Amino acid sequence: MLSNQTKLKKSLNIIFRVLIIGMTWGYIIRQVFYHREWDDLLPAFSRMMDHSGWLISSGLVMILMLLNWSLESRKWQFMIGKIEKVSFFRSFQAVLTGVSISSFTPNRIGEYFGRVFILDRAGHIEGILITILGSMSQLMITLFAGSFAVVLFLPGYLAGFDEPIFYLYQGLIVVVVIFDLLLLLLYFNVPVLAGLRERLLKGKRMEKVRRFFEVLARFSFKDLGRVILLSLVRYGVFTVQYFLLLRIFRVPVPFTDGVMMISLIFLVLSVIPTIALTELGVRDSAALFLFGIYFSRDGGMSDEIRLGILAASTVLWMVNLAIPAVIGSFFVLRLKFFRKNTHPDPA
Helix, strand or coil: CCCCHHHHHHHHHHHHHHHHHHHHHHHHHHHHHHCCHHHHHHHHHHHHHCCCCCCHHHHHHHHHHHHHHHHHHHHHHHHHHHHCCHHHHHHHHHHEEEEEHHCHHHHHCCCHHHHCCCCCCCCHHHHHHHHHHHHHHHHHHHHHHHHHHHHHHHHHEEEEEECCHHHHHHHHHHHHHHHHHHHHHHHHHHHHHHHHHHCCCCCCCHHHHHHHHHHHHHHHHHHHHHHHHHHHHHHHHHHHHHHHHHHHCCCCCCCCHHHHHHHHHHHHHHCCCCHHHHHHHHHHHHHHHHHHHHHHHHHEEEEEHHHHHHHHHHHHHHHHHHHHHHHHHHHHCCCCCCCCCCCCCCC
């Protein structure tokens, strides 16, 4: 016979799973059917199908989506292995579950919680800290690429300005270099910072908190280098993905300029706080604003280019976030919000 407490935990697990699935699907349906002016985008899709290689390019975009989340799954599998060994498939489930839960949470913070509830033995807080460290590596790559793109982007729009502007530009380069170096220094010294917990978190009352941060000290310099390399490769994957979509929708931008503009868009998206219900709109606005500046040199954007940019942004969101979120919603059924053992795996 099951105890009342066990029955309560099972009931709450079921309730939370149903709520998460309902909110995920509700958010995606709202974005796709209520926040998109599909009638305006149809001409862009029509022009896409006139392109002879659109089917191959579209297939490649889907393959890159699988590669994107496979890389993230491999990264999380490696990192979470410090507290609990999981298979690649379970890691893939955890990552897509995180995408599902993050779809309706501010700045996708639900991603950290969605992944760790798939663990059997390891502590959830330790798992969240490890997940945050992995996200930090991805954010660093975004900031590095974005800051470098800013340095490349500005000179094309500084011509004709007074000399002091160019001194400010040179100062910006110095600031960018120092900022990027400080980020690297902070990231690769995470184990050292975790080692300071004994000094910063004194007393018996803080003992449990010290134990949580101990997990960060398990990552060596080599481990962190491996994590950031996986993040770099993943960044390259969804950058190429975005550029392919721009080409599919006939946005006339060379590869080098396209990568620069995409890096700027990702940078803006990483620093602007968003909530799920407005994220797609923020993506569209950022892309249109930055490409508007880019095409201003040629007299501005035509309606065809504007619609092509909107279509590329929309499809990228659907392929990289909406579809994985829908798939991840089925894995939500495996989540364990309440369990008997919540202690970290001693191994």
